[in-house]
Amino acid sequence: MSEHLYKYLRTETFPTPFCAGCGHGILMGVILRAIDELKLDFKKMVFVSGIGCGAWIPSPHFKTDTLHTLHGRPVAYATGVKKANPELKVVVISGDGDLAAIGGNHLIHAARRNVGLTVICANNSIYGMTGGQLSPTTPKNTKTMTTVMGNPEEAFDLCKLVKACGAKYVARYTVFHTKPLIKAIKTALNTDGFSFIDVVSPCPTQYGRRNQLPTLYDMYAFIKNRLVHFDALKKYKKEELAEKIIIGEYRDED
Amino acid sequence: MKTIVKSLLAPRKYFMQGNIACAEGALAAGCRYYAGYPITPSSEIMEHMSIRLPEVGGVFMQMEDEIASICSMIGASWAGAKVMTATSGPGFSLMLEGIGYAVMTETPCVIVDVQRAGPATGQATKPAQGDVMQARWGAHGDHRIIALSPWSVQEMYDLTIKAFNFSEKYRVPTILLADEVVAHLKESFVVKPEIEIYNRDKTLTETPFGTQEEDGVPPMPCFGQGAQLLVTGSTHNEYGIRKVADPDVQERLVTRLCKKIDNHKKDICLTERYFTDNAEYLFVAYGISARSSYAVVSELRESQINAGLLRYITIWPFDEETLKECALEAKVIFVPEMNQGQLVLEIMRILPHQKVIPIPKTRGEAIYPSDIIKVFRKYHE
Numbered sequence: 001m002s003e004h005l006y007k008y009l010r011t012e013t014f015p016t017p018f019c020a021g022c023g024h025g026i027l028m029g030v031i032l033r034a035i036d037e038l039k040l041d042f043k044k045m046v047f048v049s050g051i052g053c054g055a056w057i058p059s060p061h062f063k064t065d066t067l068h069t070l071h072g073r074p075v076a077y078a079t080g081v082k083k084a085n086p087e088l089k090v091v092v093i094s095g096d097g098d099l100a101a102i103g104g105n106h107l108i109h110a111a112r113r114n115v116g117l118t119v120i121c122a123n124n125s126i127y128g129m130t131g132g133q134l135s136p137t138t139p140k141n142t143k144t145m146t147t148v149m150g151n152p153e154e155a156f157d158l159c160k161l162v163k164a165c166g167a168k169y170v171a172r173y174t175v176f177h178t179k180p181l182i183k184a185i186k187t188a189l190n191t192d193g194f195s196f197i198d199v200v201s202p203c204p205t206q207y208g209r210r211n212q213l214p215t216l217y218d219m220y221a222f223i224k225n226r227l228v229h230f231d232a233l234k235k236y237k238k239e240e241l242a243e244k245i246i247i248g249e250y251r252d253e254d
Numbered sequence: 255m256k257t258i259v260k261s262l263l264a265p266r267k268y269f270m271q272g273n274i275a276c277a278e279g280a281l282a283a284g285c286r287y288y289a290g291y292p293i294t295p296s297s298e299i300m301e302h303m304s305i306r307l308p309e310v311g312g313v314f315m316q317m318e319d320e321i322a323s324i325c326s327m328i329g330a331s332w333a334g335a336k337v338m339t340a341t342s343g344p345g346f347s348l349m350l351e352g353i354g355y356a357v358m359t360e361t362p363c364v365i366v367d368v369q370r371a372g373p374a375t376g377q378a379t380k381p382a383q384g385d386v387m388q389a390r391w392g393a394h395g396d397h398r399i400i401a402l403s404p405w406s407v408q409e410m411y412d413l414t415i416k417a418f419n420f421s422e423k424y425r426v427p428t429i430l431l432a433d434e435v436v437a438h439l440k441e442s443f444v445v446k447p448e449i450e451i452y453n454r455d456k457t458l459t460e461t462p463f464g465t466q467e468e469d470g471v472p473p474m475p476c477f478g479q480g481a482q483l484l485v486t487g488s489t490h491n492e493y494g495i496r497k498v499a500d501p502d503v504q505e506r507l508v509t510r511l512c513k514k515i516d517n518h519k520k521d522i523c524l525t526e527r528y529f530t531d532n533a534e535y536l537f538v539a540y541g542i543s544a545r546s547s548y549a550v551v552s553e554l555r556e557s558q559i560n561a562g563l564l565r566y567i568t569i570w571p572f573d574e575e576t577l578k579e580c581a582l583e584a585k586v587i588f589v590p591e592m593n594q595g596q597l598v599l600e601i602m603r604i605l606p607h608q609k610v611i612p613i614p615k616t617r618g619e620a621i622y623p624s625d626i627i628k629v630f631r632k633y634h635e
Contacts, residue, residue: 013495046477048329059484059486063482065477065478065482065483066485067329067332068487068488069328070351070352073352076317076321076326077325077328078329079329080315080327080328080331080337081329081332081333081477082333083326084286084287087478105318106318106325
């Protein structure tokens with residue numbers, strides 16, 4: 001992590017608990033860079049997270065108010081924080097299992113209500129902390145500890161879901177897209193209303209190793225080969241998009 | 255910190271429903287954030303809050319479920335507000351994990367449970383007292399909460415204020431364990447010119463999650479104050495740093511969470527005694543069952559029968575000493591409850607050598623004086 005970001009961090013809590021090849025450390029840096037570039041008052045920011053690897057990005061690392069909540073509930077907690085004190089900038093950082101499975105109801109309702117939150121989903125497509133079980137964003141046919149024969153279910157496109165619920169700003173990038181991701185986070189933080197960013201993050205430890213992708217490079221290639229930009233969607237037939245990762249800003253359909 | 259404030263409602267006599275009086279009590283105590291989900295028989299509380307909170311500069315949120323309600327209210331509490339939610343059996347069950355989180359993070363909050371006949375959906379519009387043990391033990395892990403039981407519209411108002419005061423003072427979720435009868439009862443009650451309220455200590459501290467004393471309550475700065483709070487439901491040290499594998503930290507934290515309540519029972523435990531001195535027949539009751547018991551005891555006294563009533567206003571923590579004192583001369587102790595016998599278990603545990611007779615009623619209706627008299631007759635020569 002670049003030293004100019006240390007002022008935002010409880011460096012005494014380092015090293016982070018993230019595994020080798022995990023993308024969450026990059027995401028942590030990217031979020032802080034966006035905040036630094038916007039010159040936001042860090043003291044007036046509250047970071048709310050649930051349970052899981054992604055939830056450990058802000059808690060205990062961020063040197064401001066953090067609320068590490070129950071599994072699945074950070075968006076509900078954040079709603080209370082924001083409504084009780086609208087002067088606070090409230091950011092939710094949590095994983096795909098936390099936000100989209102157990103917490104899916106809170107996510108869609110916060111988007112519908114247009115609560116002034118920024119929700120960042122650290123999406124590694126797996127329950128990493130509990131040992132690599134299926135999540136609602138696990139790609140179809142891939143293997144997890146609870147789908148050893150391959151996942152028979154369709155994965156959620158969280159951006160599409162949240163957009164459909166009325167979110168004001170929605171985007172997806174991977175942790176390998178640091179520059180556009182910083183820009184997207186800045187836009188999200190400046191959005192008046194509910195904003196959501198799905199950040200695809202590699203998990204070689206729990207996801208990769210059961211899918212012949214044991215190293216970060218393998219995971220990188222696996223993610224890179226499936227990327228399609230939102231602006232290029234029209235070039236593809238619907239069935240061609242089944243296994244793709246759509247990146248970019250989700251704008252309103254024409 | 256204790257302070258005297260003017261009542262929000264003009265001081266006079268009012269004729270109101272219990273649920274509305276509860277909402278007004280909350281506003282008077284300083285509640286400025288309410289999150290809830292509609293459920294009979296508590297919905298009037300949220301309906302009234304939805305109108306009144308904006309009038310006093312507060313925030314009302316109708317959430318997507320009871321889990322979201324309790325979680326958003328905990329978030330709002332950390333943002334500095336006094337907070338409340340109200341629900342009934344099924345919703346209360348959903349809130350239990352959140353109650354445990356509030357215990358662990360020492361978040362002041364008030365939960366009103368207007369008890370209805372269960373289990374499950376049961377009889378939504380009918381009264382019961384079936385959540386007594388759930389209130390005490392429902393959240394997982396070793397913990398303490400405070401639970402108060404109102405028997406009148408007056409107490410729906412007064413005890414809601416007390417619930418806020420206890421909650422803020424001890425940084426513990428406090429449950430107003432009402433029932434459908436007192437909640438929907440309409441009767442007159444008095445609003446005094448002034449009330450005593452307790453505002454939490456928001457002093458900036460490095461250790462908002464621990465004290466030197468083993469039964470202390472640390473100050474609670476709120477978000478945005480610059481305290482760099484590390485709030486977590488995982489085991490944490492006094493700074494809030496997670497220590498999920500440290501046996502000493504776990505022991506110290508859980509012990510303090512329990513002792514900060516246990517060692518302050520003198521302040522928290524509220525009871526009322528009616529003719530309990532030398533009572534041969536002691537009735538022990540709470541909530542609306544105590545009101546029926548009071549009618550019974552008054553009637554028996556008129557017939558020169560030495561009967562007394564010990565009414566528990568604070569149910570949890572349970573006041574053992576007062577029970578032992580009142581039961582000294584008792585030949586028989588009756589415990590009428592609108593459940594299959596819940597608080598009676600506690601009384602049997604504390605008085606193992608005395609004759610303790612449960613008077614259960616689970617018909618989805620109030621326990622009437624006649625129900626109690628019928629059982630009493632069997633034991634009175």
